Amino acid sequence: MNKAELIFIKIFLALFALNSLSLYGYFSSSHPNHHHHHLAVNHRNTTAAEGFPKKIPHRKPHLSNPARPIIPSKPWPTIPSYLPWSFSPTVALNSCEAYFGNGFTKISNILPVKAALRSGSSWFRCRYSETLRTSICEGGKIRMDPGKIKMSGGGEKLEDVIGRSEGKELPEFEDGAFVVESRLKRKKLVGYKFLHKILPENVTRHPIRESVRSIVIVGQNDFDCQEWVEEPTLLVTRFEYANLYHTVTDWYSAYMSSRVTGLPNRPHLVFVDGHCKTQLEETWKALFSSLRFAKNFTGPVCFHHAIFSPLGYETPLFRGISEEINCRGVSAHDLQQNPDIHKTARVSEFGEMIRAAFGFPVNRHHAGKAASGHNVLFVRREDYLAHPRHEGKVESRLTNEQHVFDSLQSWASDHLKCKVNLINGLLAHMPMKEQIRAIQDASVIIGAHGAGLAHIVSATPNTVILEIIGREFKRPHFRLIAQWKGLEYHAIYLYGSYANPRAVILRLNKIIKSLGC
Template sequence: MDRTHSKLFKIVLSLFALNCLSLSVYFSLPYHHQNHSDHHRPSLNNNLPSLLDSRHHFLTENRPTLTDNHLQNKNNSNFNNNHYLKPWPILPSYLPWTRNRKVSFRSCEAYFGNGFNRRIDILPANPGGSSGWFRCFFSETLRSSICEGRNVRMVPERIHMSKGGEAIEEVMRRTEEEELPEFQNGAFEVLGVGRNGKNLVGDFLDTSVPGGEITRNTMRGLIGSIRAVDNEEFECDQWIEEPTLLVIRFEYANLFHTVTDWYSAYVSSRVTELPYRPHVIFVDGHCRAPLDETWRALFSSVRYAKNFTGPVCFRHVVLSPLGYETALFKGLSEDIDCEGASAHDLWQNPNDRKTARLSEVGEMIRAASGFFVNRHGSEKPVSGHNVLFVRREDYLAHPRHHGKVESRLSNEGEVFDSLQSWASNHARCNVNLVNGFFAHMSMKEQIRAVQEASVIIGAHGAGLTHIISATPKTVILEIISSQFRRPHFRLIAQWKGLEYHAINLGGSYASPAVVIDRLDRIMKSLGC
């Protein structure tokens, strides 16, 4: 009997090893050679069978076909590893993304991106499949649209802006107006048989891509430039067969505004059910910035529109709404009454006033940066507590920046030195004070510091946006000067379900004793 058990054990072990090997080979295969039915890669705690029907519908309707045009042009793309797309990582906070019309207006799901449920077919698909199509999904809650199309051509010479992607030292004093795109009619075209030269959209822009609260909605300008053309005019220097996101950035060097763009790009990918992480093309003329590193980690590749030398055609393209149209930005002027909750709890007990979407995107950022993502937040040190003090320092952000940051805490150095002395007196709890000079740390180093922190403390500033990637039990302490009483980070903490505290100053000077007292109370609540 023992020998029989031993043989059975060896057989089971061999099968397990074979299965692991098969999975590793599968996940290393290029985009065109993988089974697309696994495009969501959801968390194991999701109800997988319920997703199969929607996945099959996406694949049969949207998957690019290997046409003769594809075979002739597939080697023309200048993207690195163009035929490989990164898989979506497994995210503990992932919940299925739907276009269900039953999503409640102004519910948390709708505010945080799962409410793009009104489909508008601007150029319907040709039954024969030889033409292109263009459609948008509108969110009444966000007053925004995610659009996508098949067989779309971009003509860079009809987009007026600087080249983009240069080193900042090469473009000093360049104006923002030069970097933001202006679109000539026909800057983008869709292959639409029988509609040659006709503009694709009209009144649709006012109802589904409104100008919003910003002076110049550049994505509205892009969509307004689109026209339909016949085969004779649809000539391409190169084809990109894989799904590609078009992104227009404004505040490309500011972490808060960049996170809103990451958020919008992620939501656009999920709403349009992209099976793998898409390529990204920046349709703006901004210079290179440190945050480009994370764009490349999040998506399959990144390129600037003006880096193409001639017309480029996309088999499947998605237009990501501006970051200004996400809940992260709208929450600054609208009352978004939502609380963070775990995806597991929301799966079992749906609640219109709770969300796990912000945690999902935070996990995406961490996973893309190479960190293991655990729902229980065990990435923190096994023993002791890290207290991360987010610092502000001088750095050159963009060509119009003088390299000096605005002072939000006039005695930041004094506060930090006092916290160091305080931490040295908490040896029994093994408290480690982390000096968070983020401006000169790689993004991976920044994210590591955030996820290992038990407490994150800092003056109001873009660096605190990193709390979107904080693990579930992290405590936030924000020091707010009288000139910057804005709710950015209180709201992010609330929407992630993090414990949040604030010290409101009469000016910009913080009493070290007051900061230490508040931090001491927080540490006691953590058992220190």
């Protein structure tokens, strides 16, 4: 072999090695989660189910900042009440699955996935639910420009923003707040006719509708970003962020959006609002993989996969207050054995998801509780303003709450047949994990009508609910949650806001007897 041939072979081997490294770099960046594929077992991948690849190799935009390290995504926990969120166009209108599960059966492919696969450009689609009258919209290669979203920064301590109106914390979107790349000639992605069809304006200043309205189309050369986010990301806008009940509806919407879009792992979150920090963020962080505020980004950021989560007001947990949702909670096993459009296990599934997110076992029932006595959790209601900076009247739901609690404490200490532990549920002073622990360990949950009772969504099967309802607060919020979870529910209706302690003890005594005491 002469010298020229040796040089040629060396050059060939060097080029082969360089090409191999390039291919490895491309596929590893385009498919960062391929080694997590086993986590997707039993969780439907919507894109694959519709004939598209799981990961679309987008042509990445020019980045003005160094690439951000990929943040690991949390796997979905194994929970007893989980049932597949399979896409089915035959889900019955106003059925339990249409309300609580995957009733998003009408898909509008605005920028088809197949075209994005060929060109490396953006894709975008919306899934509309006729039952909930809203959509879950999602897309790939979407740019968000925080500079074109008018709102406060968000994430501050409450004491640092005293005096700031909450109106300044809700987003206003300029055209171009969101951007997609496409060869289409029109400027805007969708028009008002389409918006009216798939995102009806169910509330004033509907932020999801406005964010989709703001999406403009640009060409490849104009699609620049400071940061590229590989991980699937939920874009969430909250209204009543400091109220537990309304936050539970937001949690459910985010969970539902994650399942409907078939995400193999728990998504990351971006709050597209300017609200200050609250204790409730502990649960947001436990449920999902990470959390950032939109204004934390210093410039345009591109998402490989972004999902616009519907408002909590558009979930069945809220809609049930004003419209009849004829559903009863049963176990997932019962539902599999005897399918019924008027039965659901979805709310139990969601409650188990919350408990699992904090690391609690999700297969505990009353056998373990009774061994150490029955915990009766009295959810205390402290006078507060649902919006911490609003002017307004502080409302008392139970004027003699302390007297009722003291009477129950005396009753519990004198209960001889079995041990009864009365738990003083000052939940506002407890970390969220300890609040969930108290709910999980309770055999009976009692309290005046108030947002704290929304925690019953995480109660275990066979927990009994006793709600004390004043004359001014005859609302069905917690009766419905109990019904949708299949929990035993009792109510004591008051003529005013004063409860007779003896009447409460009599009702509670009957409940404890029914538990075997």
